[in-house]
Amino acid sequence: MSFDPIAIVGRGCVLPGARSTAALWSLVADGRDAIGPVPPGRWRVDESRILTRDPGQSADRTWSDRGGYVRDFPPSARDPVFAWPLDAGRQAYAEAGLEPGRRGGAILGNLSFPSAAHAALAEDHWMGRPRRVDPRERFHSSQPAVQLARALGLDGAASYCLDAACASSLYAIRLACEALHDERADVMLAGAVNCTDDLFIHVGFCALDALSKTGRSRPFHPEADGLVPGEGAAVVALMRLSDARAEGRPVLGVIRSVGLANDGRARGFLAPSVEGQVRAMRAAYAQAGLSPADVAWIECHATGTPVGDAAEIRSTSEVFADAGEIPIGSLKANLGHLITAAGAAGLLKVLGALEHGLRPPTPHLDRVTDALEGAPLRVVREPERWQGPRRAAISAFGFGGNDAHLVVEADGETAPARRATTSTARAPIAIVGVGAKVGALESADAFRDALRTGRGSRRAERVRLPLDALRSPPADLEAALGQQTMILAAALDAAPDRLDPERTGVLVGMQCDSEIARYGARWRSADDADRFAPVLKAAGVLGTMPNIPANRLNAQLDLRGPSYTLSADALSGLRALEIASRALRTGELETAFVGAVDLGCEPVHESASREVLDEARGGDAAVMLVLERLDVARAKERPVLAILEDDGGFETVGPALAARFGHAHAARGLLELAALALEGRTATLRMEGLGGEWATISVRPDPETQDLPLGTRPARRYLTLPAHPPSLLSA
Numbered sequence: 204m205s206f207d208p209i210a211i212v213g214r215g216c217v218l219p220g221a222r223s224t225a226a227l228w229s230l231v232a233d234g235r236d237a238i239g240p241v242p243p244g245r246w247r248v249d250e251s252r253i254l255t256r257d258p259g260q261s262a263d264r265t266w267s268d269r270g271g272y273v274r275d276f277p278p279s280a281r282d283p284v285f286a287w288p289l290d291a292g293r294q295a296y297a298e299a300g301l302e303p304g305r306r307g308g309a310i311l312g313n314l315s316f317p318s319a320a321h322a323a324l325a326e327d328h329w330m331g332r333p334r335r336v337d338p339r340e341r342f343h344s345s346q347p348a349v350q351l352a353r354a355l356g357l358d359g360a361a362s363y364c365l366d367a368a369c370a371s372s373l374y375a376i377r378l379a380c381e382a383l384h385d386e387r388a389d390v391m392l393a394g395a396v397n398c399t400d401d402l403f404i405h406v407g408f409c410a411l412d413a414l415s416k417t418g419r420s421r422p423f424h425p426e427a428d429g430l431v432p433g434e435g436a437a438v439v440a441l442m443r444l445s446d447a448r449a450e451g452r453p454v455l456g457v458i459r460s461v462g463l464a465n466d467g468r469a470r471g472f473l474a475p476s477v478e479g480q481v482r483a484m485r486a487a488y489a490q491a492g493l494s495p496a497d498v499a500w501i502e503c504h505a506t507g508t509p510v511g512d513a514a515e516i517r518s519t520s521e522v523f524a525d526a527g528e529i530p531i532g533s534l535k536a537n538l539g540h541l542i543t544a545a546g547a548a549g550l551l552k553v554l555g556a557l558e559h560g561l562r563p564p565t566p567h568l569d570r571v572t573d574a575l576e577g578a579p580l581r582v583v584r585e586p587e588r589w590q591g592p593r594r595a596a597i598s599a600f601g602f603g604g605n606d607a608h609l610v611v612e613a614d615g616e617t618a619p620a621r622r623a624t625t626s627t628a629r630a631p632i633a634i635v636g637v638g639a640k641v642g643a644l645e646s647a648d649a650f651r652d653a654l655r656t657g658r659g660s661r662r663a664e665r666v667r668l669p670l671d672a673l674r675s676p677p678a679d680l681e682a683a684l685g686q687q688t689m690i691l692a693a694a695l696d697a698a699p700d701r702l703d704p705e706r707t708g709v710l711v712g713m714q715c716d717s718e719i720a721r722y723g724a725r726w727r728s729a730d731d732a733d734r735f736a737p738v739l740k741a742a743g744v745l746g747t748m749p750n751i752p753a754n755r756l757n758a759q760l761d762l763r764g765p766s767y768t769l770s771a772d773a774l775s776g777l778r779a780l781e782i783a784s785r786a787l788r789t790g791e792l793e794t795a796f797v798g799a800v801d802l803g804c805e806p807v808h809e810s811a812s813r814e815v816l817d818e819a820r821g822g823d824a825a826v827m828l829v830l831e832r833l834d835v836a837r838a839k840e841r842p843v844l845a846i847l848e849d850d851g852g853f854e855t856v857g858p859a860l861a862a863r864f865g866h867a868h869a870a871r872g873l874l875e876l877a878a879l880a881l882e883g884r885t886a887t888l889r890m891e892g893l894g895g896e897w898a899t900i901s902v903r904p905d906p907e908t909q910d911l912p913l914g915t916r917p918a919r920r921y922l923t924l925p926a927h928p929p930s931l932l933s934a
Contacts, residue, residue, distance in 0.1 A: 204791055206490035209380045210447035211456040211611070213301070213440030214551055215294025217287040219271035219433055219538045223294060227548075228555035232586060234566040236537045238420055238431055241268040246402040247323075248727045253402070258416060262738050263726060265405040269418030271433025271539030272401075282320035284313070284343045284398040285350055287436035292351045292392050295440040299390075299452055303356030307388040310379045311348040311438075312371025312395030312543040313364035315715045315749035315770060317723070318343045322400040325720035325807045326727065329735070329931040341811035342893060344714040344749075344770035344869075347396055349894035351438075360388035362896065363778050366750045367767035368601030369504065369540070370463075371395050372437065372547035373609050374767055377461035381785065383443050394438035394547040400723055404432045404542075407744045411473060413508055420540070422505035422512055422533040423565065423582050425572045430506040433539030437547035454614040456554045459594075462487030465754070466604025467704055468674065468761035472745055472754065475511050475600055479763065480518035482705070483606035487596070488522075491610050496526040498610065499591035500562055501580075502549040504600045505533035506540045513574040515600065520578040530583045532565040546599035546607060553595045557613045560589045592616055603754030605767060632784050632847040633836040633905070634880055635794075636829030637913065638696030640666070640689050641864055641874065642822060646696060648913035651881040659863025662804045663823040663926035668692050669918030674759045676742075677922050683746030684716050685926040689825035690752045690800040691759065695916045697796070697827040698760060701839060708764030708792050710783050711753040712775025712799035714869040717807035718928060719747045735931065752800060764792050773858075774892035775799055776826065776873025777900060784847065787832050794835075798827040799873035803866055806932060812866065816893065822865020823926060826877045843905040845880035851901030853887045876900060881913075 214224045220237025221227035230237060246253065246268075255264040279286035288311055317325065320340035327334050339346070345364050352362040360382050367374040372395035379393035408414035408430065415421075415429035447454055464486060466479035488495055501519065505512050523529050534545075534552050541548050556562055562583045571582050593613035600606050639647040642660025645667060653659060666688040668680065672695060680688055690711055721736035722743075728735060737743070745751060753766045765786075771778040776799025783795035803809070803821030812818040836843055858875050867874060872890050879886050879902045887901040 204490055204789065206460040207384055208444045209383055209458040210442050210444040210454045211439050211458065211554065212442050212447050212452040212454065213295035213299030214455060214554060215291035216435065216437045216548065216551055217273055217276060217290050218435035218437065218548060219273055224551055224555065227551055231537055231552050231555065231563045232561060234564045236566055238269055238271050238539050241270060241401065242272055242274060248402065253726060261409055263406065265409045266414055266416045267418035268405065270401065270431055273435050282318045282340050282343060284318045284396055285347050287398060288347050288396040288438060289351050289354055291394065291436045291438040292355060295392060295438045296355050299440045301390060301440065305357055305390040306359040307357040307390035308360030308362040308382065309348040309352040309357060309392040310362065310375040311364045312375045313344060313347060313366060314397045314399050314543040315344045315366045316399040316403060317715055317717065317720045318398060319400050321715065322720040322723045325717045326724045328807045328810055329724060338811035338814045341808060342772060342815065345772050346894060349896060351392060353894065357390065360391065361778055363769060363771035365767050365769045367605040368603050368750045369542055369545055370599040370601040370605040370607040371543035372545065373461055373599045373607035374463060376609065377463060378782065379441050380458060380461065383441060389442065389446060391441045392438055393441060394436065395544040396436040397434050397542045397544045401434065402726060403723055406739055408432060410739050410744050411741050415507060420507050420535050421567050422507045422535050423571050423575065424568055425570060427507040427509055427512065429508055431539040433541040435541055435544055437544050437551055439547065439550065456557060456611045457614055459493065459610040459612060460487040460490035462490060462608045463765040464606045465757045465763050465766045466606065467763035468758050469604055472603050472758065475514040476604060477514055477518040479604055479606045480515065480600055481521055482763065484522045484608040487608040487610050493610065495523045497592055498529065498594050498596050500553065500556065500595040501529055501531045502553050502595065502597045503531050503533045504598045506535050512572065516574045516578055516580065519580060523579050526579060528579055528581050530562055531580050532563065532583050536565045536567055546597055549597045550609065550611065553597060553611060556589065557593050562587045562589055602748060603750045604757055605750065605754065629849055630788050631833040632787060632830050633833040634828050634844040634847065635831050635836050635841045636697035636699045637844055637877060637911065638693035638827040639877060640693050640825045646913060646915045647881060651913065654878055654882055661820060661822045661865035663689065666692050666924045666926050668922045669695060669916045670920040670922045671918055672916065673922065675755060679742040679745060680922060681924060682742035684718060685802050686713060686716055686800045687746060687752050687755060688924050689926060690798050690827065691755055693825040693827040694756050694796060694798060697829050699829055699841065702760065703793050704761050705763045706793040707762045708786065709753045709756045709762055709766035709796040710779035711768045712771065712779045712869050712873060713752055713768050714770050714801060715749060716802065717805055756796060770869065771896065772893040773868055773871040774890060774896055774898045775869040777876065777890065777898040780873065780900065783830055787830060793831065795830045796827060797830055798825065799870035800825040801867045801869040802926060803868050812868065818866040820865045822867040824864065824867035824870040824874050826870060826874050828877060842911045843908060844911045845902050846905050848901040850887060850899055851903060853885050853901050853903065855889050856886045858890055872898060876902060
């Protein structure tokens, strides 16, 4: 699979100590850091109740309040999760000299934990206080990208957010490049924002034993003792290289490739896999038609966790074994770990280095870790002039096994640009597996029966999982959100046999679950904290992570293709389906699990939905479709439930299920499509999402339809879990 060069024509950032890319370069070139104590009032809790210096007494506590914080950003009417990427995007647009109204969109990585405003909205609701927060803040999982595109007049290409943990921004850049390759857009903004309730981040990383006890971010240092969280936004403006040159835009760098992979069934969600990282790196060089020896700098993921840094040194050493001595660095020593925004911020650092012909130092390194001994890698500890080809790589390796590696170069290193010719021939896509949990209906068969008889069901009370088939410890699943367990149950029902692990990916539409904010309410509550949530432990952190609804299936079935969650409000599952269909048609994937989940009966969501969406009744639903190209499914002699096309010219229908099944917001679009397929309809579904986005997909029965299993996965024993935690309103 080849990758046509994409031009970076603009840059922007809102980062710790850097409100612009010029300020970022100054900070980096000088070897300074912007890490410090939490700004006063940020956590909304007396710090003496939450800070501890005793690692043995760390339950519901954090060892440090230090982080890479954005300070002195002007107050905004909206939460910074909206304001920061808007500011960064405007910077990028201005540097590119672009005018409003271009054909394009915005794709952002977004850590889909509750924002500070979302947490406050939930706490006000549970505690019966007058509401202080705009209910639109509940929809922060997707809307930062939509609002950014709208503000800059970009239209015509889909805008959405995704969560691939620490690799999110490079995944977003890759998807934006694909929109340009396919000529669905002429300009794309891509990058990420990380702006959550920071109290949860600090206590959560402490519960995972990943937080630095000293509060120092020291990647590659022998005394590194963990990561230091950071926050901010970083955005680049992208165009096809041929178009950028034709229009006389500044070409600040040229993206040659972005390699993606997942660890699959590795040692655990938090244990990095050398093999997965190697796959992502090798995919990048294969796409670009380059060798690792063609790179003269690597901006590493390196977060300062001893296990993670050592694994990255091993994987990078394996790929670059024949490349000589490669200079490396890590921005996390300057800013902390920006999580979703880490890769894009690293790209901005590299663009500055290419522009100035200077490799900047990684600070705080009086000596380096023994893991580098014998490795073909050299940490740059003092500024040095750039030597060798003006080409660099950025790695981003995330929780849940999400791996990404981007190759970028100065414009002069690039061969003459050619028009993108990526083949996305509209081959029909087959549904070869389906699982559905809709309200109290626990199988796709039960859902189909309800469709036929006119029955309905809104609320799920339980989730049943086949105990003998599970790869996750039951105790971990007991601590997980219902959105994680419900989509896992649907996926296990849908999963066919004969999967190629390295060419099977997982994409799940979802949105942030307000129930996560129970932990913040626990820590901020003056009394009766236990009614909100239990003590936060490692399993609870994993059970709330917004990328895990997809990545738990990677671990369950050892699937190693690109996998992540995606947020586009009611269109979340349909956007996931569009992306997966492209990957199937280009041959990047052979099989795709495409799902969507939302427990819309949650009270905070229902309250906000009534005001923002005019949706009176929520619904709980998880749906999973397994897709292959029709010719691939035929060759495997698979039963086919239905055939999907981009637009078959059939009768157009809109959403029709809410009266019986409620509004399962993020799952709504894919649930409507699954219903059409299960009923054997021939139709074109057209739906509008929040913010004026649209999605269209056609479905028709397979003329050679065979019986497709639609029941629950048979098991001798089941693990039965509640779909929702106990109500706080009746407590």
